[in-house]
Amino acid sequence: MEITVNGEKYDVRRGISLFEYISESGYDMARTAVELNKNIVPKSGYKNCILSEYDMLEVVTFVGGG
Amino acid sequence: MKDSEDKDKIQKNNSLNEIPTYNEIYASLCKRHTKAVQDRISSGRVAVVGLGGLGSVIATALARAGVGHLHLIDFDRVDLSNLNRQQYRLCDIGKYKTEALLEILEEINPYLDIKIDSIKIDKCNIKYIFENDNIVCEAFDDAVSKALFVDGFFTYYKSGVLISSSGMAGLGSGNDIITRKINDRFYICGDGKNGLESGQQLFAPHVGICACHQANMVLRLLTGMTGA
Numbered sequence: 482m483e484i485t486v487n488g489e490k491y492d493v494r495r496g497i498s499l500f501e502y503i504s505e506s507g508y509d510m511a512r513t514a515v516e517l518n519k520n521i522v523p524k525s526g527y528k529n530c531i532l533s534e535y536d537m538l539e540v541v542t543f544v545g546g547g
Numbered sequence: 548m549k550d551s552e553d554k555d556k557i558q559k560n561n562s563l564n565e566i567p568t569y570n571e572i573y574a575s576l577c578k579r580h581t582k583a584v585q586d587r588i589s590s591g592r593v594a595v596v597g598l599g600g601l602g603s604v605i606a607t608a609l610a611r612a613g614v615g616h617l618h619l620i621d622f623d624r625v626d627l628s629n630l631n632r633q634q635y636r637l638c639d640i641g642k643y644k645t646e647a648l649l650e651i652l653e654e655i656n657p658y659l660d661i662k663i664d665s666i667k668i669d670k671c672n673i674k675y676i677f678e679n680d681n682i683v684c685e686a687f688d689d690a691v692s693k694a695l696f697v698d699g700f701f702t703y704y705k706s707g708v709l710i711s712s713s714g715m716a717g718l719g720s721g722n723d724i725i726t727r728k729i730n731d732r733f734y735i736c737g738d739g740k741n742g743l744e745s746g747q748q749l750f751a752p753h754v755g756i757c758a759c760h761q762a763n764m765v766l767r768l769l770t771g772m773t774g775a
Contacts, residue, residue, distance in 0.1 A: 511690075511695075512690045512691055512694050514698065516729050520701075521697065521730075521733060523698055524698050541713070541735060541739075542713075542739075543690040543693040543694050543697075543742075544714050544739070544742025544743070544744055545689050545716075545744055546688055546716040546741075546747075546754070547597060547600055547602070547686050547687055547754070
């Protein structure tokens, strides 16, 4: 099914959880924040968050410095 | 704009070792910003978490603008190595950053309401520490801490705006640093890419550009502008 991540369309399997998507896509989970359909998803909810078709994700990966 | 009358008055006051009054500083800010804008800035309630290269610059910019309520949080002490980009002075080395910065800001505008917390944000205190702040500027220097903070903020607060930061290392073009709006409650400033992980260092002007992007977004929000 199609989802949009950071403005790009991707095809993912139905039933995939946000946790699985982030892990399998190679993001460093400890340095990411995810917005799903305009809401930031708490990390504690990633495993129970099953993605739906046409979901819009923004995945932010932080880098160090400040 | 007539600055000369103000200058005379303040010089007269200084020669008597008096600082300008609340009304004098407020009037001076209103003259610069217009009263309508200043009243909105003065009512702002802004927290700055992390008082290093980003946070000390953000806090100073907001104090100069006259943001009425500042909440400054950092557990660390000033070190000589901080002075390459942070607002501290040689005389501040060894002091808590919160206390040193408070001293500096009070010499800019002693009439601001500035609360300091010399603590580390953790899973417990994050639940309540921002209850009186409408805008929070995340100014940590570590990527994992930044992500954890974003997670905690949106878990425990259902209102308020977070202005975060990522990517300001090196001496790439200043034009690469942007403000990005993720949603109405979440903005990120930086270039998103250049971090300490790449082996690049932190320089005052470049980090300052990111800090001022954050401070600029604060003032935009306070004056009713929500776009990046």
